[in-house]
Amino acid sequence: MPNIMPNIASVFGGSLYQSESGRSSPVFNPATGEQIAEVALCSKQEVAAAIEAAVAAQADWGETPASERARLMFRLLDLLEKNKEQLALAISREHGKTHEDALGEIARGIEPVVFACGIAHLLKGEHSTNVARRVDTHSLRQPLGVCAGITPFNFPVMVPLWMMANALACGNSFILKPSERDPSASLLLAELTEQAGFPKGVFSVVQGDKEAVDALLEHEDIQAISFVGSTPIAEYVYKTGCAHGKRVQALGGAKNHMVVMADADLEKVCDALIGSAYGAAGERCMAISVAMPVGEAVADALVAKLSARVKQIRIAPATDAKAEMGPLVTKQHREKVLGYIESGIEEGAELVVDGRAFRLAGHEKGYFLGGCLFDRVSPSMRIYREEIFGPVLVVLRTASLEEAVSLINEHELGNGVSVFTRDGGIARNFARRVRIGMVGVNVPIPVPVGFHSFGGWKRSLFGSHGIYGAETVHFYTRLKTVTTRWDERSGESEGAEFNFPKT
Numbered sequence: 145m146p147n148i149m150p151n152i153a154s155v156f157g158g159s160l161y162q163s164e165s166g167r168s169s170p171v172f173n174p175a176t177g178e179q180i181a182e183v184a185l186c187s188k189q190e191v192a193a194a195i196e197a198a199v200a201a202q203a204d205w206g207e208t209p210a211s212e213r214a215r216l217m218f219r220l221l222d223l224l225e226k227n228k229e230q231l232a233l234a235i236s237r238e239h240g241k242t243h244e245d246a247l248g249e250i251a252r253g254i255e256p257v258v259f260a261c262g263i264a265h266l267l268k269g270e271h272s273t274n275v276a277r278r279v280d281t282h283s284l285r286q287p288l289g290v291c292a293g294i295t296p297f298n299f300p301v302m303v304p305l306w307m308m309a310n311a312l313a314c315g316n317s318f319i320l321k322p323s324e325r326d327p328s329a330s331l332l333l334a335e336l337t338e339q340a341g342f343p344k345g346v347f348s349v350v351q352g353d354k355e356a357v358d359a360l361l362e363h364e365d366i367q368a369i370s371f372v373g374s375t376p377i378a379e380y381v382y383k384t385g386c387a388h389g390k391r392v393q394a395l396g397g398a399k400n401h402m403v404v405m406a407d408a409d410l411e412k413v414c415d416a417l418i419g420s421a422y423g424a425a426g427e428r429c430m431a432i433s434v435a436m437p438v439g440e441a442v443a444d445a446l447v448a449k450l451s452a453r454v455k456q457i458r459i460a461p462a463t464d465a466k467a468e469m470g471p472l473v474t475k476q477h478r479e480k481v482l483g484y485i486e487s488g489i490e491e492g493a494e495l496v497v498d499g500r501a502f503r504l505a506g507h508e509k510g511y512f513l514g515g516c517l518f519d520r521v522s523p524s525m526r527i528y529r530e531e532i533f534g535p536v537l538v539v540l541r542t543a544s545l546e547e548a549v550s551l552i553n554e555h556e557l558g559n560g561v562s563v564f565t566r567d568g569g570i571a572r573n574f575a576r577r578v579r580i581g582m583v584g585v586n587v588p589i590p591v592p593v594g595f596h597s598f599g600g601w602k603r604s605l606f607g608s609h610g611i612y613g614a615e616t617v618h619f620y621t622r623l624k625t626v627t628t629r630w631d632e633r634s635g636e637s638e639g640a641e642f643n644f645p646k647t
């Protein structure tokens with residue numbers, strides 16, 4: 145049988161490129177379990193060719209006035225809005241998330257593009273006059289050169305846009321290495337960037353796996369790496385990139401807690417927990433995966449309400465307009481999540497809702513898993529310590545707010561957290577003391593909007609810059625400070641000054 149599987153290409157120097165490495169990775173439709181495409185994985189040499197094209201394109205792009213770059217960004221913004229349906233279909237087909245959720249991802253990905261439209265203002269430097277007699281100082285932010293982004297499967301449009309919008313607006317060329325599990329959306333992004341009028345080669349896509357990542361991390365012409373993915377790979381990317389002299393921001397995994405105080409509105413808490421724990425089948429880095437009721441009475445009431453609601457979640461493929469939760473991304477990932485459920489049972493947690501037997505008629509080979517709820521989880525259990533990244537919510541009962549805060553602060557991951565309460569004093573105190581990067585008060589998924597910055601603490605972020613917003617403009621540029629003396633007087637030498645200048 146001839147291979148008629150669609151072959152997903154890369155984009156170098158503004159043209160589609162089919163890798164000749166001979167290596168490829170299958171792409172599946174998670175709702176049916178069918179293989180729908182093959183992505184050709186670039187070799188080290190092919191990545192080097194993409195970098196060479198990106199270096200060539202950056203020379204002129206970096207000199208293009210910021211206001212001209214912003215105009216192209218406005219066009220990209222418009223094209224993203226106009227093509228969001230097509231993008232959403234590509235996301236759902238390979239990732240499995242519902243259509244509405246895919247549209248939500250695109251909307252949040254567009255925010256940093258809106259921010260990048262203001263790049264001319266954002267790149268303005270500072271100026272001080274007469275810092276010494278007849279001496280002025282000004283600062284400017286210059287592009288780094290070629291930057292690369294390595295992205296996870298769970299947001300195939302939003303996370304690339306978090307990175308590329310500001311990297312390009314700052315005058316860099318940008319190479320995206322998307323997840324090999326859902327690579328098609330990256331090609332649509334390349335197409336829209338080209339249609340917007342960005343010069344050929346300033347935005348490239350290299351499809352690949354570890355070989356391509358290592359090639360980017362080691363190449364001397366890559367100046368900065370943005371990474372989003374799991375914590376072990378984030379740490380590896382950070383250490384390897386830094387060892388090769390690059391600027392690196394590497395965002396990792398998460399275990400996000402929601403503290404539920406006795407005065408909270410339990411109906412609202414349940415809505416928030418159901419949406420944030422089970423939306424996108426729990427495959428979100430800002431999903432709430434631990435509910436922490438404070439006090440036994442709150443815990444009993446919460447678990448009773450939640451168990452009824454978890455069983456009612458409508459699980460269906462993205463083609464069903466009423467779907468609330470889709471399948472997991474791959475068979476292997478589903479097995480990994482099942483392994484966590486087994487370990488929770490073995491370690492003595494109470495599986496109050498068991499979704500393992502869920503089957504969807506007509507989609508028996510899809511990677512669906514029913515929602516699961518664990519009660520009486522303790523801090524030493526793997527299902528509490530590690531990120532599960534599936535539709536599994538664990539309830540860890542606490543006796544006091546103090547106990548909840550110290551457990552959260554002791555956890556090695558620190559992406560997001562939230563507290564539900566009607567007491568402003570508790571909320572303020574919690575937000576100040578908790579050692580977590582993004583905090584929600586009566587907000588379950590506190591993902592900052594595009595003009596703030598996104599980033600966790602502890603082992604959820606390696607590096608010192610958050611992603612998008614003002615932090616990103618600093619990450620993607622290098623500061624230069626120029627001190628000038630313009631002396632209209634001419635005449636005799638004033639002599640050499642051997643001492644360090646005091647002013």
Ligand code: NAD
Nearest residue numbers: 295296297322323353354357373374377395396397398429
């Ligand atoms: P992953 O770490 O497996 O993969 C991320 C990227 O790294 C992919 O492009 C992949 O090709 C590459 N990669 C994988 N293994 C590699 C290796 N050994 N060497 C070099 N590169 C490698 O992550 P994933 O499963 O695609 O995504 C889910 C993870 O991403 C979760 O842990 C989730 O919490 C995290 N995530 C974090 C954020 C955040 O903002 N902190 C956002 C989204 C996802």
